[in-house]
Amino acid sequence: MTGMAETAEHNGRRKHSTGESTRIALMEAAEQLFAARGVDAVTLREIQLAAGQSNSSVIGYHFGSREGLVRALITYRLAGLDAGRQALLDRIRDEGTAADPRAVVWLMVRPLADSIRAGEMFVPFLARLSEDPEARTSYWPDHLEDFWSSERMEQLVEAALQDLPDRIRRGRTFQLYNSVLNLLGASARTHHISEAQLHNYVDGWVGMLTAPVSYETRAQLTD
Numbered sequence: 001m002t003g004m005a006e007t008a009e010h011n012g013r014r015k016h017s018t019g020e021s022t023r024i025a026l027m028e029a030a031e032q033l034f035a036a037r038g039v040d041a042v043t044l045r046e047i048q049l050a051a052g053q054s055n056s057s058v059i060g061y062h063f064g065s066r067e068g069l070v071r072a073l074i075t076y077r078l079a080g081l082d083a084g085r086q087a088l089l090d091r092i093r094d095e096g097t098a099a100d101p102r103a104v105v106w107l108m109v110r111p112l113a114d115s116i117r118a119g120e121m122f123v124p125f126l127a128r129l130s131e132d133p134e135a136r137t138s139y140w141p142d143h144l145e146d147f148w149s150s151e152r153m154e155q156l157v158e159a160a161l162q163d164l165p166d167r168i169r170r171g172r173t174f175q176l177y178n179s180v181l182n183l184l185g186a187s188a189r190t191h192h193i194s195e196a197q198l199h200n201y202v203d204g205w206v207g208m209l210t211a212p213v214s215y216e217t218r219a220q221l222t223d
Contacts, residue, residue: 023062025051027073035124035188039070039135070139077115077122078144084111101160105205108153108180113198116188127185130178153177161209167221172209179205 029051033042044059044066055061063069088107089098097103112123129136145152157173164172183201187193 019062022051022053022058023072024076026053026059026062026069027076030069031073031077031121031125034070034073034128035121035185038128038131039066039139044069067139071141073122073125074139075141075144077120081111081115081122084114098156099159101157101209102202102206104156104160105176105202105209107156108176109184109198109202109205112180112184113193116184116193121188123181124185124188127181130181157209164213165221168213168217176205176209179208 026047030042030047033046033050045056047069048056048058051058059066059069063072085107088110092098092100092103092107095103115122129139154170154173157176158169161169161172184193187197
């Protein structure tokens with residue numbers, strides 16, 4: 001390879017590296033701001049400045065729009081979360097505990113807790129996004145499935161809670177999803193969650209999932 005070719009290749013790699021680092025800086029700055037105030041309460045100018053960028057068109061260049069930035073952030077973070085979740089799912093299946101309610105709760109909780117401990121603010125961002133179903137629908141990437149509220153999660157809960165009526169099981173799955181996001185999201189804002197605290201939360205969530213259905217509730221279902 002000639003000297004000129006080597007220089008061109010080196011400059012191309014450096015440009016790509018610089019561009020990728022800028023994208024990540026913008027996504028992480030946006031994540032922090034969105035987690036604190038919500039997606040629609042943050043201006044693109046605030047994100048640009050928080051990421052240390054002076055070019056006012058940098059977000060448009062890398063993401064096209066606010067929606068493009070939010071979708072890129074979700075895609076970026078879910079890659080790590082899904083890898084952790086899949087490894088945990090494979091493990092509990094190997095152990096034969098996929099129908100254990102506690103294992104199912106940990107499947108939801110552990111990757112999110114690991115994200116918080118890594119200093120990421122994706123969990124409180126998701127909590128903010130879940131507050132507005134329309135916003136969540138608008139911003140969620142079409143090609144990505146949200147495992148935490150998907151049919152797959154419901155199937156795992158169904159296997160763990162076979163004795164519960166379908167309506168009760170669906171309601172408790174939804175309750176679990178929202179409780180996990182909001183409680184862990186609040187913990188993420190303090191940047192601290194101990195393992196003992198996390199286990200205590202899981203105890204509560206397992207208790208909520210497996211609580212007996214009262215006569216009053218069964219009567220309401222019948223009516």
